Amino acid sequence: MSKQPVFLVTGGDLAAQALALLQDHEVVYAGKTPSEDDIVALCRQHDPVAIIVRYSQVGAAAMDAAPSLKVISKHGSGTDTIDKVAAAARGIRVVAAVGANAAAVAEQALALLLACAKSVVPLNTRMRAGHWDKATHKSVELEGRTVGVVGLGAIGLRFARMADAMGMRVLGFDPYAKELPAHVERVDLDTLWRASDAISLHCPLTADNARLVNARTLAVCKPGVILVNTARGGLVDEAALLEAVRSGQVSAAGLDSFAVEPMTAPHPFHGEARIVLSPHIGGVTADAYVKMGVAAARNALSVLQGDLR
Known part of the structure; x- marks a missing residue:
């Protein structure tokens, strides 16, 4: 049986409703407070097709460590922690869960x-x-x-x-x-x-x-x-x-x-x-957690399936 493609989540969890959308993929978590080096190491180890970004930076080094990477999907609306120039140069889409929170x-x-x-x-x-x-x-x-x-x-x-x-x-x-x-x-x-x-x-x-x-x-x-x-x-x-x-x-x-x-x-x-x-918790509610997780998963899947251009 072939190995399932990997989604890397730069956090310790993802809403159950989002995980249900990713049932055909292996989901790997980076932990609650991953460093940028942690993300690079996990990319090198698992070669994800998609990264759902919750915490930490995702830069060129992480992208280069994951040759199968096609999409970086933000668990939220702000994409400033993602090197969008590096992503564009590598043909990697960057998408965000705009409005979810x-x-x-x-x-x-x-x-x-x-x-x-x-x-x-x-x-x-x-x-x-x-x-x-x-x-x-x-x-x-x-x-x-x-x-x-x-x-x-x-x-x-x-x-x-x-x-x-x-x-x-x-x-x-x-x-x-x-x-x-x-x-x-x-x-x-x-x-x-x-x-x-x-x-x-x-x-x-x-x-x-x-x-x-x-x-x-x-x-x-x-x-x-x-x-x-x-x-x-x-x-x-x-x-x-x-x-x-x-x-x-x-x-x-x-x-x-x-x-x-x-x-x-x-x-x-x-x-x-x-x-x-307050500790950057404006978007951290039980409802927003689900909305952002589902939107991030859907956005990534849409890119992988060629539906989001």
């Missing part, structure tokens, strides 16, 4: 925005220490405020819809978005920085927009702006953001992604009560 990430962005505006974390800490700040604390009311949304794909548009439902004015920037819903006002980035009371990042990380949020852009924002990032940590100059929070130019920040992950302790953000942190 849109609800989960947009909800996380809204949760972080609300946590910042309503001081949820510091008030919880104060109450547990015995304080009752009703007479002295005033939170931010978001109705009537302006939110700038950078990136208007599936996640950004879903977040924009939530913000509109709360009575916020929504400004949007995305050079690739075509038709936008009536509740999103298309603006250039300079207008977005200057006019927004809160800014939420939902764009992919590219060589062109690395450190998009930096000392210069933060300086032109409204004093007391709120920043939310559930996209990629590399979009933000972390040192500049820390300085802006300390000075009050940024009143609060809600961050789900970071320049270096996992974040190691101690980190400068740890001492800032007005920075709300």
Whole structure:
């Protein structure tokens, strides 16, 4: 009996519904926290026809170690951990589960925005220490405020819809978005920085927009702006953001992604009560886990079967 073609998963598991689609393949797991060298070694050992990317980088070395590799499928929407130039040069397709985690990430962005505006974390800490700040604390009311949304794909548009439902004015920037819903006002980035009371990042990380949020852009924002990032940590100059929070130019920040992950302790953000942190779990829900796994498996199979061009 011939050996089944291999799917390599750069993680420790895959949803049962996704595995059911791969019953004609052998599925090999790289473990919960694989390094790039681990991926290369597994490619050399198993010569997969497809890689489903959950964690770690997949670069040219891994591709060269797997001569049978035809497709690299992202378990999610962001493909910045895959060397797309190297893949294109080798005729390997790169596909993503676009929209599969849109609800989960947009909800996380809204949760972080609300946590910042309503001081949820510091008030919880104060109450547990015995304080009752009703007479002295005033939170931010978001109705009537302006939110700038950078990136208007599936996640950004879903977040924009939530913000509109709360009575916020929504400004949007995305050079690739075509038709936008009536509740999103298309603006250039300079207008977005200057006019927004809160800014939420939902764009992919590219060589062109690395450190998009930096000392210069933060300086032109409204004093007391709120920043939310559930996209990629590399979009933000972390040192500049820390300085802006300390000075009050940024009143609060809600961050789900970071320049270096996992974040190691101690980190400068740890001492800032007005920075709300979560460990890049915006897309990590039970529902999104299934949606992303199924989409990643289907996308890869479609390429292998010649249906996705």
